[in-house]
Amino acid sequence: MGVEAGNNEIGFPAAGAATGLTTADEWRSVLAAFSHIVLVANSDAVDIGSLQQQFPSSALFIFFNKVYKVLDRPFHGHSLLISRGQPRGANIVYRGEVGDVVKFFPKEYFLGIMNIRLGREEKLNPAADFQGAPTGHLDLVGFCSDFYTEGKTPTSGFAMALWLSDLKLPGAIVLAGFSAKRSEKWRVVSVHDWTFEQTFLRLFARLGKIVIHGGVSLNPYIRLAERFCEVPPAEIALAAAEVLTERLGNTDAEVDKLISLTNVIRSTDNFLRHLRPKFLKRKPKGTPGEPKEG
Secondary structure: OOOOOOOOOOOOOOOOOOOOOOOHHHHHHHHOOOOEEEEEOOOOOOOHHHHHHOOOOOEEEEEEOOHHHOOOOOOOOOEEEEEEOOOOOOHHHHOOOHHHHHOOOOOOOEEEEEEEEOOOOOOOOOHHHHOOOOEEEEEOOOOOOOOOOOOOOOOHHHHHHHHHHHHOOOOEEEEEOOOOOOOOOOOOOOOOOHHHHHHHHHHHHHOOOOEEOOOOOOOHHHHHHHHOOOOOHHHHHHHHHHHHHHHHHHHHHHHHHHHHHHHHHHHHHHHHHHHOOHHHOOOOOOOOOOOOOO
């Protein structure tokens, strides 16, 4: 089921409207024109074709950094690209990938690039570094520092979801693909507190501040509180948080090490599989010339 369109009486900003924007008020004046702000995570859970069909043409889709990992063709819809600064600047700049990324956004739909930073060690790039793409900036240093886990840094998607919520835009803020799940394609790096972020985002969704695409499954701890009414919900939440924090905190770094160590093994395995002679490749059941079992 698609998401119903909201009212849009302002009209859409012109292509390239991100150029020169730096303040929250300036960004709000542009973003307020859209009925939905859809943040698209770089995730295996994203089917961009299906996702776009569920929203009206008045929706704005926000992408992050290396969009060629979720897009395989130009995206014909209102779009904005978030490019986060690193100590060396935006990674699509210092890796020479600006052209590879921007080519997915036709100029007539593309608001431009929002170059952001969240930490003091992160560096914003001058607009000229983005090879002529319309570029604005947003300095969010300290934005999450008063509540985020000490020693960790927020993900760009998490920070943008909260920042957009603070703008109190008329349109709905929708998170798509924010699963925080590992896969062979995507790592969940341990510099972020994924458990905290998922908890925070689900609370925001239950408060109606954001919408999680696909919905939020019923929390089993709610059923636990209903069954054992003598246990205060706050105690259940604290106990669960203690257990999860301890378990996940101890495993995150180790799992990332294992994924990194097996990258070479997986690459070698895939390479060797392509080299196997055809007569060594097992035919699927039911292939002509091969009797079915049973």
